[in-house]
Amino acid sequence: MRSYGEYCAVARSLDVLGDRWTLLIVRELLARGGCRYTDLRHGLPGIASNLLAERLRDLEAEGVVQREAAPPPIATTLFRLTARGEQLRPVLNALTVWGLPLMGRAEPDDAVRSHWLAAALELFLVGRTPDEAGPSHTIELQTADGPITLTLERGSVATALVSTPHPDLALAGPPMPIMGLLLGRLTVAQAHERGVSWDGDLSVLDRLTAPVLAGPQPPA
């Protein structure tokens, strides 16, 4: 990207990050950790292959990304954020918070990826589920290109991009009403109207909609 030529921290950041696709590459690496070139292409539908290669080279030159040879059994390159790159998390978090009101509806030809949704859930569900006693619970989501498992334990919510043998609750349907249900914006009845089906114990949702103690507040 052509430099803005300004002695200003915002402009200097955008000199590095402002090109098309660049911040989405950082999103991929934050959400999934080390990625192969092919994984990145899958998470960036529509990117031209030459642009991905060029952006990775630029980010490496700027000290945001490093490439490493994967351990012996696997013969591939892994792209990973440097410590400096990890420090971009507050930027991506702020963009996620601001963008939430724009998620009203998934256009029919929008791409959806489980790890995008999982990262947003992890951000917004931090600070929920205050530490009650009692067992941990699991919720499995079927809404994108792969399953997501939410694990609720004392004081924390974790996401994983795996399936679970016997979740306490399984939710399936389009992403928007599932997100709405988990974030407490939709009731079960409303989510059902919009295509969400479930199997299991709906009462575990109450642990998610408990008063928020910390973390970013999604705007109204």
Add this chain to the structure above:
Amino acid sequence: MRSYGEYCAVARSLDVLGDRWTLLIVRELLARGGCRYTDLRHGLPGIASNLLAERLRDLEAEGVVQREAAPPPIATTLFRLTARGEQLRPVLNALTVWGLPLMGRAEPDDAVRSHWLAAALELFLVGRTPDEAGPSHTIELQTADGPITLTLERGSVATALVSTPHPDLALAGPPMPIMGLLLGRLTVAQAHERGVSWDGDLSVLDRLTAPVLAGPQPPA
């Protein structure tokens, strides 16, 4: 900007904000409040006039910017952030924090504007100057296209883009060592070596370098 077509909050934000110059326009409006078209051009050196007009139209259509007719004596249009636009402050703050390490040196042909520096100072000096008793102090900076006055009071630092009749301390010189001095990264001797001169009571700087109680920590 061409949409990324992703059902992801980051991508949706970048659909609105990702065009070249767009986030810098938001920076201008956050740092200075309502601006005339001409003020924006001054704060965005190098922008093509047609691009500024187009970006403002796009941001207005997205509900980020509103235009208002200035009160009667002045016959001009004012551009201002909407409430939704104001909510971008955390995004700009995160970019400012991340970009600070890139401010090592002002290139000879970098543009510098007082309101960019003042906004960064206000961000990083929040939480400094714990509430001691004693009078308030003022520091005047001469480092860019106009004076900046810092006012230190109990528990807060305020910036203003004005001159002060009799500041407790006046600093003049290139922006980088002045910022370094105020943020506690450079000693007075180091700043002097790099071209900073002063007039007045240097001890007021100690109030700025007191332990930080809150606010973003600029990275090492």
Add this chain to the structure above:
DNA sequence: CAGCATCCGCTTTGATACTG
């Protein structure tokens, strides 16, 4: 198959000139 590089048509941007 993973990780690119090249080519080409299209879109966006930059620089300048011009207008109500």
Add this chain to the structure above:
DNA sequence: CAGTATCAAAGCGGATGCTG
């Protein structure tokens, strides 16, 4: 002051081909 108009240059998207 607040924009439009114009046109060359740069950037991007999509397809294809190359190399281990």
